Amino acid sequence: MISSVIATFDCDLETLERTKHQIDRNDSCESGELIENRKLPIVVEAIDNQEMETTTRWLQSLDGIEFVDVVFVSLEKN
């Protein structure tokens, strides 16, 4: 399954950079270009919905991330 989400940050730049680095180290996430220093598009690849949702919740739990919204979901399993 492939989905894309937008993580919205509400924090200082240092926290943002640290969190972005954490996301980049996660193999199932691929982040895009940071927009207005607060919105980060991320593509999430997962085996199934559960893994997808687990990753989304992990993103939500990271320092400085206020909200994670879903944009696109392909339901096809890998």
Next chain:
Amino acid sequence: MSNPIHPDANKLERRQFMKASAMAAATAVATGTNSFALPVLNANGTELSWDKAPCRFCGTGCHVQVGVQDGKVVAVAGDKNAEVNKGLLCVKGYHVGSALYGKDRLTKPLLRDGDSFKEISWEEAIEIVADKIEAAPERFAFYGSGQWTIPEGYAAQKFMKGGLSNNHIDPNARLCMASAVTGFLATYGVDEPAGCYDDLDACDVLIMWGNNPAEMHPVLFSRVIDRRSKGEKVILIDIGTRRTRTTEACQHYLEMKGHGDLAIANGIAHLLIKNGTYNKQFVESFCNFKAPDDENPNLHGKQISFDEYKKHLEEYTPEKVAELSGVKADDIRMLGDLFGNTNLKITSLWCMGMNQHTRGTAINSMVHGIHFLSGHFGTPGDSPTSLTGQPSACGTVREVGTLAHALPGGRVVANPEHREHAEQFWNLPEGRINETPGYHTVKMWESFCTPTDQGGDIGTIWVQVTNPGQTLPNLNKLFNPKGDAKAGLEDKFLIVSDVYPTATTRLADLILPSAMWVEKNGVVGNSERRTQQWFKMVEPPGEARDDCWQTIAVARELFDRGYEGMKDRDGRFIFEFQDENRLPVPIWNWANYYDTNVDQHLFEEYRQFSRLKHKDLAPYTEYVKARGMRWPVVEKDGRWQETKFRFAADYDTYVEEGKQIQFYHSSTKDDRAQIWFHPWIPPAEVPDDEYPFMLCTGRVLEHWHTGTMTRRIPELSRAMPSAYIEIHPEDASKLKIKNGDKVKVESRRGSLVIQAWINGRGKPPEGTVFIPFFDETLMANDLTLDAIDPFSKQPDYKKSAVRIGKA
């Protein structure tokens, strides 16, 4: 083009392409540009086609784009052209497509045969339903929901009130937003919010009254959080009975006791008057004052003077309110100061916390009242707004009026003029519509579960798109007796149309398999007066069929038997729709149901009803083009224009020229709204020595309502497999309960053994516990109280006294 030599290469290319498309979509939505297209794949010669639909789940009304390939939903995306969600979805977006494909979809009509069911044909099923109705039409009831589409609810409404002269039709929305309706009626004289979601973009202060939008309406909440992350100052205040994820994002958390909201609203009004910060000009120009009429209790109460109102409020000092509500006096003063500040824009949001309340009508009216008293009304961002939990609680229940006392478009059966309107629109003989309101939900099910010889005069109930076997309060009184062989209910017959087996189908006598969401056409109405349309995209499984078709097929069976009520005044079938050659289309035959657009015919007929209360709807074809429009939708210079804010001159064309604010459906006929005083009173059941804890029930993020759809999605079920009880650590320690222990929970109505969760997702204060109701194996509603609000008839699921102990 496919790669015949290395098929894996195709898969990889396709995956890369999907990833690139997914990134492009997220980037475009994040930047606010619309210049991207959703992917159109070409795999094995089939294309992915996209079309719009509102999300199936809550009442927010997010629009999704649904990707269909080979007759199956394979992708979902937020709709970038939708104002509600602006391309975003909550995590339920991962599952809205999967909800169609649970392994145990109902695909055949099933008739009870002893302890099991046997498959029967649709012809037999329709005949059985018609037999039951024909034998005793006055003992028949229809129970629907806010998940009925507008055409489905309208057809059921016409079938019952116009066809059977029977008003025993009510929806599950009676259990979730009936108090919001009576609150609006008592205050404005007409139902539904004046404002809309645009208020969330303009407010300086957002107050959530017993509301958890971070989990229940996440897209709306993220809209506010997004403003804050841009650097805008928005003060978020959570007034609640337990800490939730919403609390974490708020600057202020005001923890109150059950019914504390009544005291808090009075405390704010007290301070506005005492400090001289109420808006005298607004109040004198646009408001009257009301109080309950204790000698003759009714929705409109008795008029009082400002001085009388002020006198009633005198005792609600911050200290007194602190004592009654549990909220600190300084926090009450903070609220008073905020409302007293005319430079701020304040929006109030609420949902079940204020509605599932034995004084639900009162607290709804009082929150409107403090907005009026302070003048925080009538401009974007200054608004009291109720949210709904189902996709068409507003569109179908409140606007079509699928309630026991209502007719479409804000009309009521008790009003002879309103009955005459309906008889004219439906071309029925004069006097066809019964003037006596039918049974509201609790009364309907109580009567069904009472033996006929003891006065239980409801004999057959047909349930569509809801699950009362799990959602009714006090199930051991209002539903479970149906399954008890000794209850004397052998003559009672339960018909259930649904998509999956549920707690309700378990006790059904006849089960009818239904189509869901994009397996059928639909029109719904969300929380902000927005009417939304979609077309059928995939076929339902097996023999599952549209609920609306089921209603029309039964009506036609009765018509063919010569049942007078199914004929209009010219002797024609009440659901006769003609093709372009003016010939009737036999839509009662499933094979012909989609020969014409039944939704469009029903919607255009229903649209006539929408003018009386200025809830004007546009033609169906306008909704096909739009991502919904907020009523009143008014034609101006050849264009259909929606209304964002009602009763305010700058936005609402129905406000007369020269008037700034006009409550044009005022119950006092003077264009004024009513500011209500209601006293604080305790909940219907309070903890005592025998039952010392207060139980609150509610929802969780992973599961929607009773989990009939979401519990079939394995990923969600694994993430939240079963219900639990949240307990405060101090209480748990005193009772020697540890995380994961089995806990016996008992109320005066039932008991439950359930796992403890201490310091879990939600954090109830000492003396209170929380249990979600999504789990049909652990029925929270075996415990709940069936006490109801006297006007809305809505039960209180938030305050039942229980005792707990290690099992």
